Amino acid sequence: MVDRDLVLRKLADLDAYVEELREYQGLTVAAYLADWKTQRVVERTLQIAIECCLDIASHAISDRKLRVPTTYAEMYEILGEARLLDVSLCEAMIRIVGFRNLLVHDYAKLDATRVVRILNEHLEDFMRFRAAVLSWA
Numbered sequence: 185m186v187d188r189d190l191v192l193r194k195l196a197d198l199d200a201y202v203e204e205l206r207e208y209q210g211l212t213v214a215a216y217l218a219d220w221k222t223q224r225v226v227e228r229t230l231q232i233a234i235e236c237c238l239d240i241a242s243h244a245i246s247d248r249k250l251r252v253p254t255t256y257a258e259m260y261e262i263l264g265e266a267r268l269l270d271v272s273l274c275e276a277m278i279r280i281v282g283f284r285n286l287l288v289h290d291y292a293k294l295d296a297t298r299v300v301r302i303l304n305e306h307l308e309d310f311m312r313f314r315a316a317v318l319s320w321a
Contacts (some may be wrong), residue, residue: 188321190243192321194236194239194243195242195314195318197232198314199314202311203231204225205226205230205303206307208225209303211226213296221300226299226303227279227287227299230302231284233310234280234287237277238259238281238284239257240317244268245262246296250263250265250266256284257278260274260278260281261274268320269317271314272311273316276309277313280302282300
């Protein structure tokens with residue numbers, strides 16, 4: 185059985201991270217590049233928001249005894265197969281976890297335009313994930 189309290193705590197954390205990121209919405213690429221402190225805050229907060237979603241996905245997969253994923257992206261595929269996430273949300277979360285991998289493993293190739301686009305156009309993906317989780321947790 186899903187540990188609802190754990191999931192709700194993770195969702196509360198996710199809410200806080202997204203709210204912190206919203207303070208930076210409207211940021212331009214030039215402004216982002218001009219301020220290393222802003223870069224760190226935005227990048228690290230995006231990373232921990234993504235990892236929060238991964239924690240929830242992992243818990244759901246384990247709890248439901250779904251097949252074991254071999255990658256983070258596959259976690260969302262599995263949730264889609266189990267009809268816990270719709271196709272468009274699966275695709276969005278797979279893209280966002282790919283971005284997380286760049287943040288963590290290939291920092292030198294991080295594209296400022298992509299960071300700012302995620303910040304300005306894709307925070308709602310986290311809220312869509314949150315809503316999906318609440319529907320089955």
